[in-house]
Amino acid sequence: MAAYKLTYFNFPALAEPIRFLLSYLKIEFEDVRFEREEWPSIKPKMPYRQVPTLEIDGKILNQTSAICRYLSKKAGLAGSDDWESLLIDIAVDNFADFRLSIASAAFDPNEESKAKKFETLINETVPFYMNKFENIVGENNGYFVNGKLSWADLYFVAVVDFFGYLAKVNLLEGRPKLQELKKNVSEIPEIKSWIAKRPVFKYEA
Secondary structure: OOOEEEEEEOOOHHHHHHHHHHHHOOOOOEEEEEOHHHHHHHHHHOOOOOOOEEEEOOEEEEOHHHHHHHHHHHHOOOOOOHHHHHHHHHHHHHHHHHHHHHHHHHOOOOHHHHHHHHHHHHHHHHHHHHHHHHHHHHHOOOOOEOOEOOHHHHHHHHHHHHHHHHHOOOOOOOOHHHHHHHHHHHOOHHHHHHHHHOOOOOOOO
16 A cells, blocks of 8 residues: 655645545545744755645655645546536636735735735635635535536635635635535545544634
8 A cells, every 4th residue: 555644834724635635535644744943944855845745655746736636536526527627627726826815915024015915805805716716616506616526625625714714814704605515525524534633723713
């Protein structure tokens, strides 16, 4: 059996979709976590000085979306044809764009520009993206693509609470379709089992 080792900071964020998929596949993996102060010593050892990385039988892989796409093919969650796979990729890339907007505000070291970015984030960016996501899920029978479970759904549910933590707002408030999607994904037995045993991260939206 292949040996899997996931390396990331000690919080959910970009590693959590990988953890969801590994759990969905019932793949045992070593969940290596480190604290922020350890990062300077770990960073030079990473292929592109970034994490997460997934090591499979000694081969170190980077890029969350690429890793998730690889795992999702094993799980049968990557789309039934090229068109469906494209729609799933588009959904995930839209999540990534949203994340970049949130990160730009959350990690801005300048307090003045940070405040301006947060004003735009809360008043414009969050409503734009989250309402789009709500409508898409509403139009697709509770999922992001073609009315059935895909890795886009697992990805979204894996990251949405952390996105909200960074944005300092409950992203799902007033969005019942997305709330239902989160509930449904979280109740998948393999995902539910992972959520029950994973380290607790305290969210304060």
